[in-house]
Amino acid sequence: xxxxxxxxxxxxxxxxxxxxxxxxxxxxxxxxxxxxxxxxxxxxxxxxxxxxxxxxxxxxxxxxxxxxxxxxxxxxxxxxxxxxxxxxxxxxxxxxxxxxxxxxxxxxxxxxxxxxxxxxxxxxxxxxxxxxxxxxxxxxxxxxxxxxxxxxxxxxxxxxxxxxxxxxxxxxxxxxxxxxxxxxxxxxxxxxxxxxxxxxxxxxxxxxxxxxxxxxxxxxxxxxxxxxxxxxxxxxxxxxxxxxxxxxxxxxxxxxxxxxxxxxxxxxxxxxxxxxxxxxxxxxxxxxxxxxxxxxxxxxxxxxxxxxxxxxxxxxxxxxxxxxxxxxxxxxxxxxxxxxxxxxxxxxxxxxxxxxxxxxxxxxxxxxxxxxxxxxxxxxxxxxxxxxxxxxxxxxxxxxxxxxxxxxxxxxxxxxxxxxxxxxxxxxxxxxxxxxxxxxxxxxxxxxxxxxxxxxxxxxxxxxxxxxxxxxxxxxxxxxxxxxxxxxxxxxxxxxxxxxxxxxxxxxxxxxxxxxxxxxxxxxxxxxxxxxxxxxxxxxxxxxxxxxxxxxxxxxxxxxxxxxxxxxxxxxxxxxxxxxxxxxxxxxxxxxxxxxxxxxxxxxxxxxxxxxxxxxxxxxxxxxxxxxxxxxxxxxx
Amino acid sequence: xxxxxxxxxxxxxxxxxxxxxxxxxxxxxxxxxxxxxxxxxxxxxxxxxxxxxxxxxxxxxxxxxxxxxxxxxxxxxxxxxxxxxxxxxxxxxxxxxxxxxxxxxxxxxxxxxxxxxxxxxxxxxxxxxxxxxxxxxxxxxxxxxxxxxxxxxxxxxxxxxxxxxxxxxxxxxxxxxxxxxxxxxxxxxxxxxxxxxxxxxxxxxxxxxxxxxxxxxxxxxxxxxxxxxxxxxxxxxxxxxxxxxxxxxx
Ligand SMILES: Cc1cc2nc3c(=O)[nH]c(=O)nc-3n(C[C@H](O)[C@H](O)[C@H](O)COP(=O)(O)OP(=O)(O)OC[C@H]3O[C@@H](n4cnc5c(N)ncnc54)[C@H](O)[C@@H]3O)c2cc1C
Ligand code: FES
Numbered sequence: 001x002x003x004x005x006x007x008x009x010x011x012x013x014x015x016x017x018x019x020x021x022x023x024x025x026x027x028x029x030x031x032x033x034x035x036x037x038x039x040x041x042x043x044x045x046x047x048x049x050x051x052x053x054x055x056x057x058x059x060x061x062x063x064x065x066x067x068x069x070x071x072x073x074x075x076x077x078x079x080x081x082x083x084x085x086x087x088x089x090x091x092x093x094x095x096x097x098x099x100x101x102x103x104x105x106x107x108x109x110x111x112x113x114x115x116x117x118x119x120x121x122x123x124x125x126x127x128x129x130x131x132x133x134x135x136x137x138x139x140x141x142x143x144x145x146x147x148x149x150x151x152x153x154x155x156x157x158x159x160x161x162x163x164x165x166x167x168x169x170x171x172x173x174x175x176x177x178x179x180x181x182x183x184x185x186x187x188x189x190x191x192x193x194x195x196x197x198x199x200x201x202x203x204x205x206x207x208x209x210x211x212x213x214x215x216x217x218x219x220x221x222x223x224x225x226x227x228x229x230x231x232x233x234x235x236x237x238x239x240x241x242x243x244x245x246x247x248x249x250x251x252x253x254x255x256x257x258x259x260x261x262x263x264x265x266x267x268x269x270x271x272x273x274x275x276x277x278x279x280x281x282x283x284x285x286x287x288x289x290x291x292x293x294x295x296x297x298x299x300x301x302x303x304x305x306x307x308x309x310x311x312x313x314x315x316x317x318x319x320x321x322x323x324x325x326x327x328x329x330x331x332x333x334x335x336x337x338x339x340x341x342x343x344x345x346x347x348x349x350x351x352x353x354x355x356x357x358x359x360x361x362x363x364x365x366x367x368x369x370x371x372x373x374x375x376x377x378x379x380x381x382x383x384x385x386x387x388x389x390x391x392x393x394x395x396x397x398x399x400x401x402x403x404x405x406x407x408x409x410x411x412x413x414x415x416x417x418x419x420x421x422x423x424x425x426x427x428x429x430x431x432x433x434x435x436x437x438x439x440x441x442x443x444x445x446x447x448x449x450x451x452x453x454x455x456x457x458x459x460x461x462x463x464x465x466x467x468x469x470x471x472x473x474x475x476x477x478x479x480x481x482x483x484x485x486x487x488x489x490x491x492x493x494x495x496x497x498x499x500x501x502x503x504x505x506x507x508x509x510x511x512x513x514x515x516x517x518x519x520x521x522x523x524x525x526x527x528x529x530x531x532x533x534x535x536x537x538x539x540x541x542x543x544x545x546x547x548x549x550x551x552x553x554x555x556x557x558x559x560x561x562x563x564x565x566x567x568x569x570x571x572x573x574x575x576x577x578x579x580x581x582x583x584x585x586x587x588x589x590x591x592x593x594x595x596x597x598x599x600x601x602x603x604x605x606x607x608x609x610x611x612x613x614x615x616x617x618x619x620x621x622x623x624x625x626x627x628x629x630x631x632x633x634x635x636x637x
Numbered sequence: 638x639x640x641x642x643x644x645x646x647x648x649x650x651x652x653x654x655x656x657x658x659x660x661x662x663x664x665x666x667x668x669x670x671x672x673x674x675x676x677x678x679x680x681x682x683x684x685x686x687x688x689x690x691x692x693x694x695x696x697x698x699x700x701x702x703x704x705x706x707x708x709x710x711x712x713x714x715x716x717x718x719x720x721x722x723x724x725x726x727x728x729x730x731x732x733x734x735x736x737x738x739x740x741x742x743x744x745x746x747x748x749x750x751x752x753x754x755x756x757x758x759x760x761x762x763x764x765x766x767x768x769x770x771x772x773x774x775x776x777x778x779x780x781x782x783x784x785x786x787x788x789x790x791x792x793x794x795x796x797x798x799x800x801x802x803x804x805x806x807x808x809x810x811x812x813x814x815x816x817x818x819x820x821x822x823x824x825x826x827x828x829x830x831x832x833x834x835x836x837x838x839x840x841x842x843x844x845x846x847x848x849x850x851x852x853x854x855x856x857x858x859x860x861x862x863x864x865x866x867x868x869x870x871x872x873x874x875x876x877x878x879x880x881x882x883x884x885x886x887x
Binding site for chain 2: 544
């Protein structure tokens with residue numbers, strides 16, 4: 001298989017325009033003859049489904065949620081980037097492009113990132129036109145704030161609820177199309193397989209989560225906008241139902257999985273309190289704009305934070321990175337927090353936390369100012385920990401948050417299965433080895449509003465589609481396969497509930513394939529995961545019946561896939577014997593403890609081909625070329 | 638963590654929408670005060686599954702109070718005893734050792750029960766589809782800063798837009814009215830310049846759909862505001878009423 005990224009010719013600022021001109025168009029009257037299946041209604045899926053329906057395509061969407069508005073995108077807090085340069089502080093398309101390539105530690109595709117930066121301004125315009133209530137200045141203009149990894153203010157936000165407001169905007173566009181019948185939405189449907197006919201993606205098999213029946217949704221192209229796989233770790237900041245089943249099962253049907261070990265650990269989360277914990281809660285990194293991070297200089301210092309004098313505190317990010325200070329990228333901030341705790345400077349009862357302190361800001365601007373900007377985050381902290389973050393510094397610790405890896409896609413967002421497009425967090429495309437804050441919302445909406453509407457037309461117009469019905473052997477076979485898998489799960493009748501086994505997987509991944517990784521640990525994980533998988537298939541216990549609403553069964557299907565994907569994450573991490581962005585191999589660091597890339601050997605996208613459960617997958621490489629942003633050791637000093 | 642607690646639970650169990658439901662009693666020990674309410678239910682479900690019983694079905698996802706999925710009626714109150722807090726953000730430290738807790742689904746005709754504590758809220762989507770949007774196509778929007786919006790107006794619109802669509806307002810209302818839910822959207826878009834063109838049609842269509850779904854009339858008791866986890870103000874209902882009058886008079 002040759003990975004053709006289909007990057008258009010020409011200078012980088014002209015590539016997308018040239019490409020748009022050269023792509024085939026579907027005649028307006030013909031659009032309604034094509035039927036597109038969109039799985040997922042987060043920012044990427046909702047914006048795509050609405051935009052395609054507006055163009056005239058027939059669209060069917062499905063989601064395991066009860067409503068499109070519940071998608072995990074709703075939880076994003078901090079903001080969305082666009083180089084509007086409203087603050088007049090030197091921003092430009094090129095600077096956003098540059099920051100994103102650099103932030104991703106030179107492991108992303110330049111052409112994709114440039115296009116992302118190019119279309120991002122229009123996203124803000126679109127959202128405002130929909131009525132998204134972004135924060136404003138007194139004069140009525142839009143307000144911006146700064147975010148990690150950037151020295152300009154380019155982040156648009158709606159209090160601490162940016163994801164909610166953007167998703168409700170996309171949802172409103174989608175629901176308008178649902179109202180006219182242009183989009184048909186199927187709620188509580190979980191895609192469990194991809195239907196591939198004559199080498200092309202033609203539909204999906206889904207389980208109706210209310211009735212338990214299997215249903216097939218068939219069409220001319222399939223879009224997966226199904227989000228990331230952070231929940232492989234069990235504990236993450238993702239919503240409880242987030243999972244990798246759609247992408248993993250497409251992978252098993254032939255879609256290559258790219259850079260699975262590129263996972264992001266977010267620095268500002270509420271620390272784990274004990275074993276019963278079901279998820280971790282993120283507090284927007286915008287807090288790092290005004291909060292200062294520190295630990296006591298003395299190891300094991302038990303004093304209350306407010307009684308530790310200024311000169312006995314180590315504001316380690318400000319000390320190590322004088323120019324970016326507390327605003328270094330996430331991977332750097334997370335790793336440094338772990339390092340401080342590993343060295344014995346951690347705080348709180350578990351000693352796995354550092355302080356995030358607002359005292360200086362409150363003194364400078366007053367409590368009301370802080371409340372207006374971050375009130376909901378302080379409330380959230382209080383609800384979870386029972387403590388008041390205004391009076392004493394908050395305790396934070398890194399947590400798994402985002403996955404840069406995902407299904408491999410070309411410049412058109414098409415996977416290695418023709419007709420299968422992948423959007424949003426589910427694809428691998430734009431963030432390299434580390435995503436900058438406020439860039440996922442931007443990417444999801446770019447993919448859905450402004451990229452797929454063009455690229456899908458080119459595919460549809462240049463392909464002829466034999467009619468396909470449910471009676472087609474490929475559909476029947478896929479349905480029968482899922483029915484058998486479901487029965488196999490129900491039949492195990494072991495003694496351990498799904499969650500318990502999932503937590504064990506999470507622990508293995510966190511310990512050996514988490515914030516830092518090394519050869520011995522990864523090799524250990526490669527033994528532990530297959531053993532756990534075997535135990536799962538002998539000992540999992542699922543109660544209830546398969547022919548009705550059954551959340552234990554839903555979780556079991558998801559964990560089956562995490563147990564396979566987890567192994568691939570580890571394999572990928574083991575093969576990539578360099579550090580880059582969120583992937584930190586202890587063997588490969590600078591004397592100052594920063595990630596040290598090996599460009600000569602690893603300047604490529606690692607795209608894995610499935611070879612059977614437990615079998616060694618085949619590695620394909622897409623070489624990366626950097627013509628505009630020359631790779632250098634990232635420095636935030 | 639200050640020791641563990643033992644909790645008595647009375648939970649609504651119902652096989653599916655066609656079956657009769659009933660309360661089932663459970664006693665759960667080793668509940669930590671640091672657990673969230675849903676983590677307490679997770680713990681109970683682990684016990685049930687280990688015993689071979691069907692786990693209690695309940696809707697949840699973000700567990701951060703933002704997705705609007707969790708929907709538990711706890712001790713006779715939507716989302717439980719705390720003001721401005723969703724069930725998923727409620728922690729067991731709010732309860733005391735030995736306390737009995739009753740857990741029910743949202744009860745309202747337009748929200749039929751799917752199983753146990755899970756209800757079907759698709760009526761909300763249909764109300765939104767009737768008019769809860771600004772009709773703009775993707776592409777061609779003017780530069781965002783050509784629309785100036787006073788900060789106070791933007792803030793007020795944001796207060797309304799904070800609705801998470803959980804349905805607590807309906808569950809709390811003795812008439813099962815969805816006025817606060819509808820008002821939040823109508824008010825947000827009535828406040829903003831972007832919403833002006835469709836102002837009249839929107840309020841009429843959304844209210845008509847609300848009636849068609851079988852939601853009741855506003856009871857004027859403000860139970861919705863009291864139980865709303867996002868503390869959406871009933872002043873938005875007043876604006877909704879003005880919008881409706883304005884549409885009728887125009
Ligand atoms: C707490 C938190 C805060 C964040 N804050 C920010 C921020 O401030 N700025 C930023 O840029 N990014 C942020 N992010 C990241 C960002 O929110 C996500 O990357 C992004 O929203 C993902 O959008 P998506 O459309 O790709 O997927 P999602 O929103 O996850 O949607 C996935 C959709 O797919 C459906 N689905 C999945 N699998 C199936 C299946 N098998 N069958 C049927 N349906 C399926 C789901 O029902 C859902 O509708 C944050 C993330 C978290 C966790
Ligand atoms: S689970 Fe999302 S609001 Fe409670």
